[in-house]
Amino acid sequence: MKILITGGSGLIGSELIKQLVSHEIVVLTRSEKQTRAKLNHLSHYPLEFITSLEHFHDLNSFDAVINLAGEPIADRRWTNSQKQTICQSRWQLTEKIVDLIHASSSPPAVLISGSAVGFYGDQQSHPIDENLHVQSHEFSHYVCATWESIARKAESEDTRVCLLRTGVVLSPDGGALKKMLPPYQLGFGGPIGQGNQYLPWIHIHDMVQGIIFLLETPYAHGPFNLCAPHPVQNRIFSKMLSRTLHRPHFMLMPAWAIRLIMGESAALVLDSIRAKPKKLTELGFEFQYSHLEPALKQILQALP
Template sequence: MHILLTGGTGFIGCELIKHLTGHQITVLTRSPKKAKTALKHADFSNIDYINKLSSFSDLNHIDVVINLAGEPIAAKRWSSEQKQKICQSRWNTTQQLVDLIKKSSHPPKCLISGSAVGIYGDKDKQQVYENAPLAKNGFPYQVCQQWETIALKAHSDKTRVCLLRTGIVLGSDGGALAAMLPPFKLGVGGKMGTGEQYMPWIHLQDTARAIAYLANHNKASGVFNLSAPHPVTNLAFTDSLAKILKRPAFMTTPKWLMNLIMGESSQLLFDSVRAKPKHLTELGFIFTFSHLEPALKQIFHAREN
């Protein structure tokens, strides 16, 4: 297959390319030179780079589009300017891809486009399947709802669309875990607020494997929760992480403090989304890491080697 990949140098994209060997890949990147450095683990012979989608008049030569591009949502406080960056980096690229697909006489067979479990809002202890009601307001909902709406415009009898409602991706070299580790290593880790909020986590390898699986599965379309089958509460996550690191985890970070530090974006830490990957498992996808502790053990083993 010939795959067009946006967001290929990001946390998920770098891992995904490892799972796409044997395919021709075109990576959209603002800096091909930096991209080659970031993807030094990849086989350059099967990767091309472009720095703008206007290089194409259509996508007749592309079999699958995987759209992961977007400004990191948790990297900075949500100022008006930052919110604009988060939205436009997702919406604009997706709209350009949709326009190119519509201009194609032989369009890609599949568009796989990003989204996030934040679209559901705070669901407390309710199990959240793909047909669950969406949030009615909130910035994560606004970002993802419009992102998905744009992507779905590419759907036709020639092009299936898969939407990835991704949870907290855990890996050995970056992502959410990298931000969590410092206080735990210092012995001052602990739960956020009550710790009762559910965290829909997924191992980075399973994230990449699932995306590759959807690209190859001709019947895959619609919404997919990209999260492990067994989400855990923040307290359970904290206890597992402390156990593996052999560090105490007695601290509690109050919600008011994180609101003060992070502002509106602190909702990412306290919204409870007990997401279940029903559609993925019904398609036959098998997770390598279904439970948290084995996933964390593998991640820290990889970090040490």
Template structure:
């Protein structure tokens, strides 16, 4: 297949490219030199880089598009300017791709586009699958809802659209787990707030395997919860991480301190999302890491 990819230098993108490097890959990036450096682990003569979609009037030459681009949502406080950046970095590129697919006579048969479990908003202890109707005023829902609507406009009898409602991707290379490791290693780890909020996690290996599974399964379309079958509460996750690192688990961070430090973006840590991957499971996808303890042991072992 010939595949167009955005976000190829991101945490997920770099791992995904390892799995699909036998295909012809075209990676959209703002900085080609930097992308070549970051993706030097991809030994493929079938990989090329482009800086803009402006050179295309259609996407007829591509069999599939995987859209993973977006400003990290958790790295900075949500000022008005940062919110705009978060939205624009997702919506604009997705709209460009959708417009090009709509203009194509022989469009890509598959468009896989990013989203997040933040789409659902806080659901306390309720189990969330892809059929849940959402009424949320949260910023995460606002971002994801519009992002998905834009991507779905590319859907037709020639193109199927899959939406990746991604949970917290656990990787030894970066992301949330890497940020957590130091305080836990110093014995300063612990639950956030009461720790009762559910934490939808997925091991990086399963994340990229699931994307490839959706790419190869012609029946797959619509939203998919990219989260392991057994979400855990923040407290259980925290205890498990401390135990895996053989460190104490005595401290906790009160919710008010998180709200003070992070402002509105504290919803990313305090909202409860008991998301289950019903549609992936129904398709027959088999997770390598269903439970948090083996997942963390594998990741910590690979970190050290």
């Protein structure tokens, strides 16, 4: 299978490529040098790197497209310019991919395109799945809903579209957990706000295997929650992380302090999203890490 992957140097993309090296992989990247360095452990595999889609007139030569590229949403405060960067880094590339699929006489059989559980906005303690109809003015919903709408335009009798509503990805190689660890390791761990907000998490292994499952399941289409079947409240996550690290758990970060530090992007840690992977499990996907404690233990043991 010949697969075009965007976002190949990211946390999910780099691990995904490692699992797909038996296929013919073309990686779209803004910096070939940096991406080659990130994927240096795969240098003996025939990966192809491109920095633009401009010389493509169609995608007839590809069997699948996996579109994971986008400016990290949690790295900076959501200023107006940063919001614009977050949006356009997702939307413009996806529009280009959709245009090339439309221009193809033999288009890729599947477009797997990124999104996030931020699509749902704050849903408090209500369990939710992919069938929930959402009307929200939150920025995270706006980004994801528009991104998904653009990707869906690629859908036809020849091309199915799968949308990855991704939770917080837990990995020993970076991501949210790496940012969380230092205060916990120093013994300053604790819940954020009241700690009642639900955190939809997923182990990197299940994230990657979920994408591969959708790639290989010809009747899979539409949105999928890529998060473990058992989301937990922030206070439970925090307590379990402290316990796994054998550190105390007593510090409380008030919601007002988080909003002061993060501004509008505080919604990323204060919103409650009790998302369930209903469609994925109904199709027969089995999570290796469906509960948080074994997931955290495995990841912390694997830390460099």
